[in-house]
Amino acid sequence: MRTCWESFEGYALRALGRDFGERLLPRGLDITLCDQVFLIGSGLIWTIYFAALAIIFGFFLATAVALARASHTPWLNRPAGAFIFVFRGSPLFIQFFFFYSAFVLLPRAGIDIPLGFVTLTVQTSALTTAQVGGLIVLVLNTTAYSAELFVGALRSIPKGDLEAADAYGLTGFTRFRRVIWPNMLRLAWPSYTNEAIFLTHSTTLVFLSAFPARQQSGEAFYYARYFVDQTFNPFFAYPLVAAYFIALTLAIIGLFGIANRRLNQHLPREQRLRIRFRPQYLR
Amino acid sequence: MFSFCIEPATLPQWQWFACYLTTATHLQFYRSFGVVLVLLAITAPVALGMGMLGALALRARLWPVRLVGQGYVNLVRGVPDIVFFLFVPIALGQGIEWVLHHINCPDWEQPIRQGNDFIVCREAKVPPNNAARWVFELYAFIMAVVAFALVFGAFVANTLYGAMQAVPRAQVETAEAYGMTRGQAFRRVVMPQMWVYALPGLSNIWQILIKATPLLFLLGIQDAVYWARELGGQKTSLYAYPHPDWRMWYFLALLCFYLLLTWGSERVFARLNDRLSHGQATAAGERLRKAAA
Numbered sequence: 001m002r003t004c005w006e007s008f009e010g011y012a013l014r015a016l017g018r019d020f021g022e023r024l025l026p027r028g029l030d031i032t033l034c035d036q037v038f039l040i041g042s043g044l045i046w047t048i049y050f051a052a053l054a055i056i057f058g059f060f061l062a063t064a065v066a067l068a069r070a071s072h073t074p075w076l077n078r079p080a081g082a083f084i085f086v087f088r089g090s091p092l093f094i095q096f097f098f099f100y101s102a103f104v105l106l107p108r109a110g111i112d113i114p115l116g117f118v119t120l121t122v123q124t125s126a127l128t129t130a131q132v133g134g135l136i137v138l139v140l141n142t143t144a145y146s147a148e149l150f151v152g153a154l155r156s157i158p159k160g161d162l163e164a165a166d167a168y169g170l171t172g173f174t175r176f177r178r179v180i181w182p183n184m185l186r187l188a189w190p191s192y193t194n195e196a197i198f199l200t201h202s203t204t205l206v207f208l209s210a211f212p213a214r215q216q217s218g219e220a221f222y223y224a225r226y227f228v229d230q231t232f233n234p235f236f237a238y239p240l241v242a243a244y245f246i247a248l249t250l251a252i253i254g255l256f257g258i259a260n261r262r263l264n265q266h267l268p269r270e271q272r273l274r275i276r277f278r279p280q281y282l283r
Numbered sequence: 284m285f286s287f288c289i290e291p292a293t294l295p296q297w298q299w300f301a302c303y304l305t306t307a308t309h310l311q312f313y314r315s316f317g318v319v320l321v322l323l324a325i326t327a328p329v330a331l332g333m334g335m336l337g338a339l340a341l342r343a344r345l346w347p348v349r350l351v352g353q354g355y356v357n358l359v360r361g362v363p364d365i366v367f368f369l370f371v372p373i374a375l376g377q378g379i380e381w382v383l384h385h386i387n388c389p390d391w392e393q394p395i396r397q398g399n400d401f402i403v404c405r406e407a408k409v410p411p412n413n414a415a416r417w418v419f420e421l422y423a424f425i426m427a428v429v430a431f432a433l434v435f436g437a438f439v440a441n442t443l444y445g446a447m448q449a450v451p452r453a454q455v456e457t458a459e460a461y462g463m464t465r466g467q468a469f470r471r472v473v474m475p476q477m478w479v480y481a482l483p484g485l486s487n488i489w490q491i492l493i494k495a496t497p498l499l500f501l502l503g504i505q506d507a508v509y510w511a512r513e514l515g516g517q518k519t520s521l522y523a524y525p526h527p528d529w530r531m532w533y534f535l536a537l538l539c540f541y542l543l544l545t546w547g548s549e550r551v552f553a554r555l556n557d558r559l560s561h562g563q564a565t566a567a568g569e570r571l572r573k574a575a576a
Contacts, residue, residue, distance in 0.1 A: 028399055089545040090538045091494040097508065098538055101515070101530035201363040208365070208501060225369065231399045234377075238370040242362040 043220035058142035066150030087144030100210035130211035153188035334439025359437035442484030
């Protein structure tokens with residue numbers, strides 16, 4: 001039996017790959033409670049990686065998609081609407097499967113794009129890994145959900161603010177950056193916080209679907225499931241992973257709360273929007 | 284299926300596809316879409332019932348009942364539900380066997396948990412070891428329904444509770460002024476009116492429920508995802524219908540199926556909302572009244 005310190009050394013960074021700690025995961029009767037705590041904890045590295053990157057990329061993409069959706073130009077409006085419809089109307093689980101099987105079909109050596117004077121080779125082999133391909137699916141998915149929130153916020157920007165912007169002679173990008181964007185973010189922020197939470201929770205689906213966990217390095221829920229398969233005892237690993245996720249959720253609420261205060265700082269106290277945790281996990 | 288399907292390799296393109304898409308395994312694939320619909324059809328009313336009980340518990344006057352309701356709703360809502368989907372079937376299965384074990388075999392000496400094994404006596408096995416294959420499949424399906432109903436019941440409970448609170452207070456007071464008891468006022472005034480307030484939330488939950496059904500695959504049920512993986516994978520010339528990796532197309536079909544399902548139910552809910560809004564003291568009801576006048 002390992003001591004707790006040994007399992008910390010062996011598994012606290014194991015999710016990064018087999019060069020970071022023990023080569024093999026603990027098996028069968030050899031599993032201690034500390035193994036479960038540290039190995040599932042090490043999976044949080046990937047949970048945070050997926051969630052943070054998807055939220056950051058998705059945020060900017062969603063702003064662009066929302067603006068396209070809210071514009072009056074049909075060739076911007078329609079594709080944005082179709083994009084949102086497809087990604088919000090279908091299960092993320094199926095999206096993972098679809099994109100994985102599509103990525104697998106791409107030629108391994110990369111795609112050559114002849115540009116006349118040089119030939120650009122696009123690397124495609126990375127797309128079949130969860131760390132790149134899965135992240136792309138998560139980004140697209142959260143873009144669609146956030147864009148829908150942002151569109152709703154764009155529609156409810158106070159008329160007075162827009163008129164004030166016009167009165168000051170603000171136009172184009174300045175008007176957007178100074179008035180529209182801060183207002184959109186302020187209005188969408190409470191629901192966007194919930195979106196960030198759902199996204200963090202749905203990172204559990206990455207390794208449950210088609211994407212392989214190379215060298216058995218997965219995210220927290222992948223390890224929880226591994227332990228339950230090994231020990232046939234769901235009463236420790238699952239509550240533990242749930243506790244980790246609750247901690248992550250609280251961290252997100254805290255971080256987004258700081259941003260929320262900043263977005264609302266110009267308003268009188270009673271008009272400020274509050275973040276309410278409204279969990280609805282699946283997508 | 285068709286009479287010309289005896290020698291598939293020699294068939295022209297369209298006949299080959301006609302035969303390929305009607306093989307026995309493909310028929311099972313199509314049936315699995317039915318399984319999804321059956322799951323939805325069973326889970327939705329069960330979850331609605333669970334939600335109703337939960338909402339009533341949240342409104343109860345006895346504080347222990349209220350506490351149970353709050354515990355249920357907050358626990359399920361506060362934990363990622365994929366954890367629940369995988370946790371409930373195993374935990375419930377072990378729980379049932381544990382209870383049966385203590386009833387049927389009181390003189391069993393050994394501990395139930397031996398290392399990594401969960402050992403109960405033969406009489407406590409659910410379903411029994413010698414049961415037919417379909418019994419095991421049915422058991423897995425029922426477990427899935429229970430897990431879905433538990434999770435979505437909590438969501439529904441929260442929505443219905445909010446809807447009950449949203450019924451204008453003055454109407455309940457009027458009912459009480461007419462001498463109705465609390466129960467009567469609830470049945471005659473709150474119940475008929477709460478649905479219009481609950482509908483947006485319920486429609487949301489229904490969409491989420493639809494999108495949760497592919498998770499059946501994780502519970503080891505041969506659903507559409509399972510068959511899409513099986514059928515789409517590359518088939519060598521050993522098979523009657525060899526083809527390269529077609530999983531992408533199968534998952535595209537699944538994607539379209541779900542898009543159709545969510546799109547269709549969105550329209551049904553919009554209709555339902557119109558109908559329920561008739562004569563209600565809400566903005567939508569007011570719009571309907573003006574449109575009619």
